Amino acid sequence: MSPRDMMLCAGFSLALPVGQTMFKWAAVYQSRQTGPLIHKLITNWPLIAALAWYGLTAIFWFYILTRVPLSKAYPFALAGTGLIPIVAWLVFKEPLGWRMAGGYVLMLAGLAVIQSQSA
Numbered sequence: 280m281s282p283r284d285m286m287l288c289a290g291f292s293l294a295l296p297v298g299q300t301m302f303k304w305a306a307v308y309q310s311r312q313t314g315p316l317i318h319k320l321i322t323n324w325p326l327i328a329a330l331a332w333y334g335l336t337a338i339f340w341f342y343i344l345t346r347v348p349l350s351k352a353y354p355f356a357l358a359g360t361g362l363i364p365i366v367a368w369l370v371f372k373e374p375l376g377w378r379m380a381g382g383y384v385l386m387l388a389g390l391a392v393i394q395s396q397s398a
Contacts, residue, residue: 292359294336296366301329354390361386
């Protein structure tokens with residue numbers, strides 16, 4: 280995998296926790312809203328922004344997959360998913376235990392092993 284492709288994949292990894300953080304803000308925003316569900320959904324600006332973000336990241340992912348084999352790109356998505364508990368801890372003060380942190384370290388080690396394979 281070229282350095283450019285690795286940077287693209289890393290960028291996608293960082294886009295995932297941003298999107299999940301936006302969805303969490305949308306959930307917090309919705310809990311403060313009143314009225315019928317459909318009204319709350321169409322006036323939930325953080326939710327609309329999160330959906331737009333995921334639309335853009337889906338296009339980004341599609342572009343990555345035109346350049347990089349799925350088997351090489353997908354571990355980066357897993358690494359991005361592993362960042363979500365860390366962001367939840369930092370932004371929303373959600374608990375983050377040693378087991379979760381240890382699991383994330385194992386995920387990163389797995390990513391390093393996968394990326395070190397010869398093409």
